[in-house]
Amino acid sequence: MADPSPQPPxxxxxxxxxxPLQQLAALTELETPSVAxxxxxxxxxxxxxxxxxxxxxxxxxxxxxxxxxxSFSAWFSWDEIHDTERRLLPEFFDGKSTFRNPSSYxxxxxxxxxKFRSQPTSKLSYxxxxxxxxxxxxxxxxxxxFLEEWGLINYTPPKKGKEETEARGALGxxxxxxxxxxxxxxxxxxxxxxxxxAKANMTLCAKCFVKSNYQRPGLSSxxxxxxxLLEEPRPDWTDKxxxxxxxxxxxxxxxxxxxxxxxxxxxxxxxxxxxVKLPFGEQFIGPxxxxxxxxEQGGDDxxxxxxxxxxxxxxxxxxxxxxxxxxxxxSAIVGPHxxxxxxxxxxxxxSNLGANEATDLTTETNEEHEKxxxxxxxxxxxxxxxxxxxxxxxxxxxxxxxxxxxSIVLEEAKNRGSxxxxxxxxxxxxxxx
Amino acid sequence: MKSSxxxxxxxxxxxxxxxxxxxxxxxVSSIKFxxxxxxxxxxxxxxxHLDLDLDAHRYKDAFTWNLHDPDSLVLSFAxxxxxxxxxxxxxxxxxxxxxxxxxxxxxxxxxxxxxxHEKIVPLKLDLRVNNTVVRDTFLWDISNFESDPEEFxxxxxxDLDVADPEVAPAIAVAIREQxxxxxxxxxxxxxEAKLGKKGRRGYELSKGGNNxxxxxxxxxxxxxxxxxKRKDWYMNGPTxxxxxxxxxGTLEELNSRFRRKLDxxxxxxxxx
Numbered sequence: 001m002a003d004p005s006p007q008p009p010x011x012x013x014x015x016x017x018x019x020p021l022q023q024l025a026a027l028t029e030l031e032t033p034s035v036a037x038x039x040x041x042x043x044x045x046x047x048x049x050x051x052x053x054x055x056x057x058x059x060x061x062x063x064x065x066x067x068x069x070x071s072f073s074a075w076f077s078w079d080e081i082h083d084t085e086r087r088l089l090p091e092f093f094d095g096k097s098t099f100r101n102p103s104s105y106x107x108x109x110x111x112x113x114x115k116f117r118s119q120p121t122s123k124l125s126y127x128x129x130x131x132x133x134x135x136x137x138x139x140x141x142x143x144x145x146f147l148e149e150w151g152l153i154n155y156t157p158p159k160k161g162k163e164e165t166e167a168r169g170a171l172g173x174x175x176x177x178x179x180x181x182x183x184x185x186x187x188x189x190x191x192x193x194x195x196x197x198a199k200a201n202m203t204l205c206a207k208c209f210v211k212s213n214y215q216r217p218g219l220s221s222x223x224x225x226x227x228x229l230l231e232e233p234r235p236d237w238t239d240k241x242x243x244x245x246x247x248x249x250x251x252x253x254x255x256x257x258x259x260x261x262x263x264x265x266x267x268x269x270x271x272x273x274x275x276v277k278l279p280f281g282e283q284f285i286g287p288x289x290x291x292x293x294x295x296e297q298g299g300d301d302x303x304x305x306x307x308x309x310x311x312x313x314x315x316x317x318x319x320x321x322x323x324x325x326x327x328x329x330x331s332a333i334v335g336p337h338x339x340x341x342x343x344x345x346x347x348x349x350x351s352n353l354g355a356n357e358a359t360d361l362t363t364e365t366n367e368e369h370e371k372x373x374x375x376x377x378x379x380x381x382x383x384x385x386x387x388x389x390x391x392x393x394x395x396x397x398x399x400x401x402x403x404x405x406x407s408i409v410l411e412e413a414k415n416r417g418s419x420x421x422x423x424x425x426x427x428x429x430x431x432x433x
Numbered sequence: 434m435k436s437s438x439x440x441x442x443x444x445x446x447x448x449x450x451x452x453x454x455x456x457x458x459x460x461v462s463s464i465k466f467x468x469x470x471x472x473x474x475x476x477x478x479x480x481x482h483l484d485l486d487l488d489a490h491r492y493k494d495a496f497t498w499n500l501h502d503p504d505s506l507v508l509s510f511a512x513x514x515x516x517x518x519x520x521x522x523x524x525x526x527x528x529x530x531x532x533x534x535x536x537x538x539x540x541x542x543x544x545x546x547x548x549x550h551e552k553i554v555p556l557k558l559d560l561r562v563n564n565t566v567v568r569d570t571f572l573w574d575i576s577n578f579e580s581d582p583e584e585f586x587x588x589x590x591x592d593l594d595v596a597d598p599e600v601a602p603a604i605a606v607a608i609r610e611q612x613x614x615x616x617x618x619x620x621x622x623x624x625e626a627k628l629g630k631k632g633r634r635g636y637e638l639s640k641g642g643n644n645x646x647x648x649x650x651x652x653x654x655x656x657x658x659x660x661x662k663r664k665d666w667y668m669n670g671p672t673x674x675x676x677x678x679x680x681x682g683t684l685e686e687l688n689s690r691f692r693r694k695l696d697x698x699x700x701x702x703x704x705x
Contacts, residue, residue: 097476099499099583111598125517130496132598134583134605136478137510138502 067117070151078110085109089146092139100139108133108143116153123154237274245271246278273350333397467547467578468612476501479539480609483531488521495606497583498532500539507532539613547619552576556611558671562603564681565595569671573608575615582608593673 075082081102086093092105111133116124130140147153195209237245241263248262260268331339468477477500485492494514511528514520558569569589574580586604595601676684 099476099478115598127514127517131602134587134601136497136499136502138499138506141506141510141513 067120068155068157070155070157073150073152076152081106084150085146089142091142099136104135104139105143108135108140109147112140112144112147113152241265242274242278245274249275276350277347468609468616477539478609479536480606480613481532481535482606482610483528485524485527485531487523487527490520490524492518492520492524492528495603495610497602497606497609498536500536504533507536542617542620545620546623547616554615556608558604558607560603560607561676561681561684562600563597564676564678565597565600566674566676567595567600567604567671568674571671573612575612582612589671593671595673596675 069076075084081093085105089105091097092100093102095101112124112129115129115132126141126144129144130137133140144153195204195206244263245259248259252258252262256268256272260271263271334342468479478497479500481496481498483492483494507529508525511525511532514528515522515524552575553572554575555570556573558567558571560567582605583601585608586601589595589604590601
C-alpha cells in the first residue's frame, strides 16, 4: 500500500484558505513505507509517545492522527533498531540465518506497524499482517507478537490514561453532587459498593470487579479497595423532589417502582422513607373543604371535627387491606400518647435504615399490644373504668361497655401530629412489612 | 521491455558465473536435497499450500514456512489463523494436519541425492491476488543456490508499482513452489538413473526433466546469443493487470464452475 510521495505544494493560483491546510497535511502525513526494504523511508518524524491530543483534518485524502504508544515503548523509532529489540529477538541479529537479519527485521517491523497505523482503530490480526509480507510466517509471527506485547500495534490506551483525560474528559470518572459513582468500564451506576484503585484512578462496579475487567494490564485484584456507598450521606430532599414524589404517589398510588422512576433521583427506599416522614396534610390532597377544615386548628366544634376526622379516617378503616383496617382500629382504640410514641419510634427506626427495622417495628407493635392487654381498663380518654368485669370482647378492645356501644370512638386528637404519626406508622408498616 | 529482451534478469550474471565454475569442475555434482535458494544450513524455507473446503467455508492460502521452526508452531499457527479469519474450529485440525503433511513430505526427500547441473529453467507466474493479476515468464538458474525468490518478488512489485502488498508474497511462494517441484523431479531422476534405466549417457541427457534448455538454441544463432527472438518478447515480459471487482467476480464464477465440472468428472470416473 505504497502511498504516493507527498503532494507537491499547491500552485499560487489555487484558493488561499486551502493552501496552508494542504501544506500542513503534507507535512504531517504519515506515509506507509513501501514493501521493499531497500527503499529509504521518508523523513517525516515518527509519532512520539507523548502525542498531543489534537486532530488535524485536512481536505486532502491524507489525514494525520495521533498515535498513542505506551511509555515503555518510547524507544521506538522508524530508522533504528533499539537494544530492546536486539535483546528480545536475538535470532534476527546473530547472523546465523540468511533470512533473519537486521534488514529483514526492520522491514517486517516497519511494515507491520504501518499497516496497523493505517487503520489504528481496528485491531490488526496476525493473518492479515502476514498476508502482505514477504517472508516466512514464523519470522512474521515473532515480530508480530513482539510488537503487540510492547504496545506498538493493537494498543488502545485505557480510558483513564493521562493523555486521554484532556481529550476525552467526558469519559473520566463522574462524581456529581448527588454522590453517584459511575463504573469506568461498563458505565453503569454503582449503587451499593464500588472498587477503586489509586494506581489508575479507576472505579469499577461490583460486576466488573468480579469479572476482572480491568482496563489496564498492570492491575490486579489486590489493588482495588472496596468502598461501600451506603455509608455515604445522602443529601436532603429538596422541595422539588418532594413535590415530584407527591405527584407520583397521586398518580401511581403505591406502585413504588413507578414513583421512583418519576422522582428519578432517589432509590426506592429513599422515596418511601421520605413519604412516610411527610406531614399528614400533604398526603391527602382531597376536596377543599376537608383540607380547609383540617388546617384550621380545631376551631370548629367538636362534632364537625369528629365528622371530618371520621371521614378522614374512614378511608383507612374501609381499606380492603386488612392490615390497614386493623391499624386504623388500633389507632382509634389506643391512647394517643401510646400511638404517638409507637409511631415516633417507628419513624426513627426507619431513618436508621437498618435491616431489623421491620422486626423492630413489629416487636414494638407487639409490645404495645401486650401493654394494652395487661391493664384491663377502658382506654377511652377520661373513662378508664375497670374492664375486668366486662366481657372478653370489651377487655380485648379496651373499651368499657358504654363506650363500646358508641360508633367508632374517635378521640379528639390532642395534636394533629399524633394522628399524622399514626398514619405514617400505618403506611410504613404496610409498605415495609 | 528491457527485461524481456535480456535473457532473464535474474539468471544472467549467475549463469555466467556457473558456466565458469562448471567448466572448471568439469564433472557433474550431486548434492543432497535442498531448496535451490539462498539458505544457510539447518534452515529451509518451503512453500506451503492450503486449500480446504469444509462446512461451506473455503480457505485457500499459500505461504512460506521455515522447516526448522518448532512443530508446536504449526498448531499455534493453525489456531491463530482460524481465530483471525473466524473459521469454524474444525479447521484447526485440518490446517495443522495439512501443514505437517507437507513438511513431512519435504523432510522425506532429505538426505537423498539430487542432481543439479547448470540449468536454466523457465518459471511461470500466473496468479491472481485480490484484484491484481500477474503473468510472467522468466528464466531461473537452478544451480544458483544464492537465489532469493523473496527479493525477486519484492523487486518485481516495486518496479511494476504494484499497489497491493499481498502480491509480493504470493509471487515468492509461487516461485518457491516451482523450484520445489523441480528439485523433487531431479531427485527422482537420480533415482531412475541409479536403477540403471537409461545408462550413463541417457542420465546426462535427461537431466531431471524437460525443463532444461539448450540455451544456444533458445536464443537463436543470429546475432549475439543473448538477445531473445523478437516474437518471444511479449511472452516473456511481466504483465500486471488490475481488475475491477466485477471482473474478479466473473473470474471467480468461472473458476467455481470449472471446479464443479472437474469434481463431476472425477466422481463419474470413480464410479465408472
